[in-house]
Amino acid sequence: MTHEHITQDIFETMPIISPTVSNEEQARALGLDGDGDGDGNSSLRLLPDVLPAVQCIARARIPTTQGPEIFLHLYSNDMDKKEHLAIVFGEDVRSRSLYRRRAGETQADRMIRGAYVGKLTPGRRDADRDAATGAALRFDEATGDLVVEAGTTWTQPTLVRIHSECYTGETAWSARCDCGEQFDEAGRLMGLEGHGCIVYLRQEGRGIGLGEKLKAYNLQDLGADTVQANLLLRHPADKRSFGMATAILVDLGLADIRLLTNNPDKIIAVEGKRRLVHVRERVPMVPLAWTGGTGGVSSREVEGYLRTKVEKMGHLLSKPAVRTGE
Numbered sequence: 045m046t047h048e049h050i051t052q053d054i055f056e057t058m059p060i061i062s063p064t065v066s067n068e069e070q071a072r073a074l075g076l077d078g079d080g081d082g083d084g085n086s087s088l089r090l091l092p093d094v095l096p097a098v099q100c101i102a103r104a105r106i107p108t109t110q111g112p113e114i115f116l117h118l119y120s121n122d123m124d125k126k127e128h129l130a131i132v133f134g135e136d137v138r139s140r141s142l143y144r145r146r147a148g149e150t151q152a153d154r155m156i157r158g159a160y161v162g163k164l165t166p167g168r169r170d171a172d173r174d175a176a177t178g179a180a181l182r183f184d185e186a187t188g189d190l191v192v193e194a195g196t197t198w199t200q201p202t203l204v205r206i207h208s209e210c211y212t213g214e215t216a217w218s219a220r221c222d223c224g225e226q227f228d229e230a231g232r233l234m235g236l237e238g239h240g241c242i243v244y245l246r247q248e249g250r251g252i253g254l255g256e257k258l259k260a261y262n263l264q265d266l267g268a269d270t271v272q273a274n275l276l277l278r279h280p281a282d283k284r285s286f287g288m289a290t291a292i293l294v295d296l297g298l299a300d301i302r303l304l305t306n307n308p309d310k311i312i313a314v315e316g317k318r319r320l321v322h323v324r325e326r327v328p329m330v331p332l333a334w335t336g337g338t339g340g341v342s343s344r345e346v347e348g349y350l351r352t353k354v355e356k357m358g359h360l361l362s363k364p365a366v367r368t369g370e
């Protein structure tokens with residue numbers, strides 16, 4: 045479809061952009077549904093049979109400006125060329141694919157990949173044993189797999205956030221969404237617990253990419269809500285999938301989790317068909333501006349964004365009533 049066609053279509057459909065027009069009506073008018081295939085299903089409902097094969101290719105300790113130390117894990121996979129990440133709080137969380145012994149590698153190679161136990165210090169020679177703490181890794185000699193003794197250090201379900209990339213909210217100080225605030229809050233809570241994981245997925249703009257999200261913002265300024273804007277651009281309301289997150293969590297041995305989210309679709313999606321990951325508890329992410337405290341994103345745009353999430357995307361959020369006479 046040419047640019048002229050899209051522009052023409054948008055202006056033909058502009059009169060039906062109104063807060064009173066439902067997502068379904070809008071989608072029908074455009075011949076689309078949630079995932080654009082006309083079958084009435086949202087893309088999140090289409091759970092994949094097979095998870096991507098993920099491999100953690102490097103891990104490093106990052107001291108942070110916020111206090112807690114994190115271990116950043118960078119993943120490759122067999123489905124896309126993107127660098128998905130796991131931001132891990134807690135030294136005991138071990139990526140199976142990272143620690144697996146590789147043919148011919150030296151202890152120095154392992155330390156450089158981040159496949160070590162304890163802390164790296166100048167002059168350290170052995171990745172698999174930390175003389176300072178006495179910690180040692182154990183391997184299955186036949187397969188080279190790390191033997192992880194379940195529950196030896198952390199027995200509770202781990203606090204997890206599955207975050208989708210949002211350049212505008214995380215880096216460009218955008219007050220159109222609460223993504224940056226959610227990211228910071230997740231890190232704060234995990235820092236307090238001393239344990240947790242933010243899976244950072246490279247699916248910008250609910251999977252449509254930054255360029256398309258910027259177009260969606262212009263449509264929002266022209267009167268569309270966030271769902272209508274995606275549909276007008278001929279994208280599903282939500283183009284994301286969460287099999288990558290499931291695969292990364294399984295690789296990290298995080299099968300029992302408490303998930304920070306308001307989005308019920310995310311719970312279904314991360315558990316997947318085979319329920320390799322169990323969401324034991326949903327931990328709500330209440331916008332800070334709604335908690336009565338200080339801070340938090342506050343703008344006309346973010347209020348509309350959150351309202352659309354509640355009214356059209358089924359998010360489990362309710363704004364506290366404004367109290368009067370106090």
Ligand SMILES: Nc1nc2c(ncn2[C@@H]2O[C@H](COP(=O)(O)OP(=O)(O)OP(=O)(O)O)[C@@H](O)[C@H]2O)c(=O)[nH]1
Nearest residue numbers: 207208209210221247248249250260270305306307
């Ligand atoms: N297309 C589009 N994407 C947006 C918009 N605002 C934010 N996003 C993207 O939405 C994603 C953030 O969604 P999340 O906060 O991870 O997830 P969620 O489904 O809203 O659910 P929660 O876990 O409750 O926050 C990021 O990829 C953002 O870039 C928008 O107006 N349009």
